[in-house]
Amino acid sequence: MSPTVRPFALDLSTPLSTADGEITERRGFLVGVDDPARGLGEATPLPGWTESFDACEAALRNPPAAWDRVDDALGDGRPATPAARHGYRLAVLDAAARDEERPLSAHLADRGGFEAPADTVPVNATVGDGSVEDTVAAAQRAAEAGFDTAKLKVGARSLSTDIDRVRAVLDAVDLAVRVDANGAWDRETASEAVEAFASFGVEYVEQPLPAGALSGLAALRGRGVGIAADESLGEHGVGALLAADGADVAELKPMALGGPDAAIDAARRLLDTGVDPVVTTTIDGAVARAAAVHVAAAVPDVRACGLSTGDMLVTDLGPDPSPTVDGAVRVPEGPGNVGSSFDGCLRD
Ligand SMILES: O=C(O)CCC(=O)c1ccccc1C(=O)O
Numbered sequence: 461m462s463p464t465v466r467p468f469a470l471d472l473s474t475p476l477s478t479a480d481g482e483i484t485e486r487r488g489f490l491v492g493v494d495d496p497a498r499g500l501g502e503a504t505p506l507p508g509w510t511e512s513f514d515a516c517e518a519a520l521r522n523p524p525a526a527w528d529r530v531d532d533a534l535g536d537g538r539p540a541t542p543a544a545r546h547g548y549r550l551a552v553l554d555a556a557a558r559d560e561e562r563p564l565s566a567h568l569a570d571r572g573g574f575e576a577p578a579d580t581v582p583v584n585a586t587v588g589d590g591s592v593e594d595t596v597a598a599a600q601r602a603a604e605a606g607f608d609t610a611k612l613k614v615g616a617r618s619l620s621t622d623i624d625r626v627r628a629v630l631d632a633v634d635l636a637v638r639v640d641a642n643g644a645w646d647r648e649t650a651s652e653a654v655e656a657f658a659s660f661g662v663e664y665v666e667q668p669l670p671a672g673a674l675s676g677l678a679a680l681r682g683r684g685v686g687i688a689a690d691e692s693l694g695e696h697g698v699g700a701l702l703a704a705d706g707a708d709v710a711e712l713k714p715m716a717l718g719g720p721d722a723a724i725d726a727a728r729r730l731l732d733t734g735v736d737p738v739v740t741t742t743i744d745g746a747v748a749r750a751a752a753v754h755v756a757a758a759v760p761d762v763r764a765c766g767l768s769t770g771d772m773l774v775t776d777l778g779p780d781p782s783p784t785v786d787g788a789v790r791v792p793e794g795p796g797n798v799g800s801s802f803d804g805c806l807r808d
Pocket residue numbers: 506509584585586611640642690711740741742743765766767769
């Protein structure tokens with residue numbers, strides 16, 4: 461049966477500025493199914509990372525039969541419409557967990573063969589591109605709010621300016637710092653960046669090279685700073701990333717991978733191969749953020765995740781089910797993804 465599909469649009473209070481452009485608004489769909497219970501999902505496409513808004517809607521209105529073959533969430537790489545699959549599969553998984561009267565995190569932990577899920581997940585503050593002064597000010601606010609880790613967007617300015625930004629933050633605040641270049645650098649610049657950031661004790665450098673450069677990423681490893689894959693994972697899939705030995709850390713975005721189940725299956729394979737998964741949103745609404753928190757909670761001893769993104773939105777789909785307190789998010793207690801707090805949101 462086709463799911464119920466309702467569009468929404470959410471503005472960001474300040475655009476998130478990255479080397480790959482600015483994110484200013486998020487448009488997507490709430491998705492409802494009622495088998496075996498009432499389940500709610502969210503599909504929030506981010507073109508470049510997922511299909512377009514229109515392709516997402518078309519897929520949701522006519523869901524491919526393959527989405528119901530639940531044992532193969534990863535398929536042979538990226539699904540054609542990952543955000544639509546996410547919305548649909550989240551609704552189905554929510555319904556299943558509600559039927560089992562347990563939180564989605566417990567359902568997902570079982571699926572991954574993991575122990576009992578965590579109650580809280582450590583998170584990083586997300587700091588967009590900006591001047592040295594603005595970057596330090598944002599890092600100071602993060603430290604005061606209780607974060608232990610900040611992720612700084614780099615790659616939009618010259619490397620020497622980014623190095624100044626990172627050094628200024630490390631001098632000003634007591635935070636672990638990771639940086640995300642969103643694929644901006646060529647091999648030579650990436651090599652220089654890795655050398656500099658290793659000498660500062662940066663935790664990891666995310667996507668220093670364009671998505672296609674798996675062997676380039678592999679060549680940057682072992683130089684004193686971690687290498688994280690993000691866009692590369694979306695483009696090539698977990699199997700190819702592992703085969704290339706491309707990363708120490710892999711960013712799992714359930715919305716871009718095709719669902720919470722796909723993200724858990726990816727986490728399982730990464731952990732089995734010694735790569736650390738980090739779970740992040742694509743700046744989603746409250747329903748998909750909560751689902752990403754459940755995914756992260758199911759991953760044993762997960763590193764700080766990119767899940768503290770709700771504050772970037774001016775309005776949201778409802779009350780925040782997983783607010784950030786002291787650098788961690790609380791996992792919604794369920795049952796299902798967000799308990800009963802969004803019940804009725806698809807009714808007129
Ligand atoms: O990881 C985070 O801190 C937040 C998520 C984030 O940075 C992001 C959000 C939307 C699109 C791409 C990215 C990214 O990690 O590159």
